[in-house]
Amino acid sequence: MTTGCLTVLIALAAVLGIVASWMWYRHWHDGNVNAERRKQARAAIFEQAQARADDTDRALEMSGTTDVDALTGVIWQHSKAPVITYDASRRAFTATAASSAHYQAKAMLPGGGSGQVTGCFVFTFTQHPGQAWTSKVSERDDATCRPGTQIGNRVRLALARISSMYPENLTPDGIQKALNPTERRSFDVKNVVHEGDAVTVSVLISSSHARVDQCYRFTRPAPGPTGQDSATAVPTSAC
Numbered sequence: 001m002t003t004g005c006l007t008v009l010i011a012l013a014a015v016l017g018i019v020a021s022w023m024w025y026r027h028w029h030d031g032n033v034n035a036e037r038r039k040q041a042r043a044a045i046f047e048q049a050q051a052r053a054d055d056t057d058r059a060l061e062m063s064g065t066t067d068v069d070a071l072t073g074v075i076w077q078h079s080k081a082p083v084i085t086y087d088a089s090r091r092a093f094t095a096t097a098a099s100s101a102h103y104q105a106k107a108m109l110p111g112g113g114s115g116q117v118t119g120c121f122v123f124t125f126t127q128h129p130g131q132a133w134t135s136k137v138s139e140r141d142d143a144t145c146r147p148g149t150q151i152g153n154r155v156r157l158a159l160a161r162i163s164s165m166y167p168e169n170l171t172p173d174g175i176q177k178a179l180n181p182t183e184r185r186s187f188d189v190k191n192v193v194h195e196g197d198a199v200t201v202s203v204l205i206s207s208s209h210a211r212v213d214q215c216y217r218f219t220r221p222a223p224g225p226t227g228q229d230s231a232t233a234v235p236t237s238a239c
Contacts, residue, residue: 041101041117046139049099049121052079053135060125060133068237076235079123082152083214086237095123098145120145147212154186154205155216155233162201162218162231170199170220179203190215190239197222202239215239 056078063074071093072084081095100118122144124136161178162170169178172192179187191202201218215238220231 038117042119045099045101045117045119046121046137048101049097049119049123049137049139053123053125053137056123056125057133057135060127072237073234075123075125081123081148082155082235083148083212084235090126091128092124092126095125096140096145096148097121097123098142098149118142143209147207147209148214150207150209151205151212151214154207158187158203158205158216158218159231159233162220165220170194170201175201175203188239202236204239 056075059074059078060071063070065071068086072086075081075084075093075095079095079097081097083097084093084095086093098118098120100116120140120142122138122140124138125133126135127133158179162175165174165178169175170192172189175192176187176189179189186206186208188204188206189201190204191200193200199220201220203216203218204213205216206213215236216233217236218231218233
């Protein structure tokens with residue numbers, strides 16, 4: 001081997017070593033940066049959950065009502081929790097909701113990418129006689145929120161289908177068939193009331209996970225010229 005060839009090989013090895021070292025450093029550095037950004041994003045969604053709980057406390061206090069369904073509606077409006085239960089013995093509401101946040105992830109390629117963190121939160125709202133509403137927020141594993149997430153998706157599906165139905169089909173059987181075309185019984189229509197210029201539908205919505213159920217009241221306004229109007233939904237303590 002000539003001196004020239006040896007010099008070239010040594011130079012090539014040095015260059016490859018520098019490149020390998022740079023790639024290792026970028027991997028280590030980007031990993032640390034992304035870990036810190038994930039940590040900050042997770043802290044942010046917990047802070048947001050706590051802020052929602054505080055807003056709900058104030059709204060419950062201002063509602064001035066003791067009606068369970070009305071209070072359930074207040075909690076849903078502020079927490080956006082798809083599953084809300086009431087324990088009369090403890091005078092406490094429990095709401096379960098998942099939250100997520102995105103962060104800019106560093107990567108070796110230009111532009112990086114988008115990362116996401118999710119959190120599952122359980123809100124407990126309690127009022128003892130003569131005292132103000134108080135709340136507690138706790139974070140749980142993702143499995144705790146899966147039933148609620150599925151129920152939330154099914155609520156949106158039910159809203160779309162009820163909104164698109166023709167007036168003559170807004171009967172218990174008609175709505176049941178529209179919500180359960182495959183007869184999987186994820187929806188159980190409990191009651192349909194035509195009153196004034198609106199139709200109210202009570203539906204028990206079930207999750208495939210852990211058999212969690214939640215009653216929802218759908219309100220469909222009188223149809224317009226097209227026969228289609230948007231419905232609204234709110235969870236209730238019972239159907």
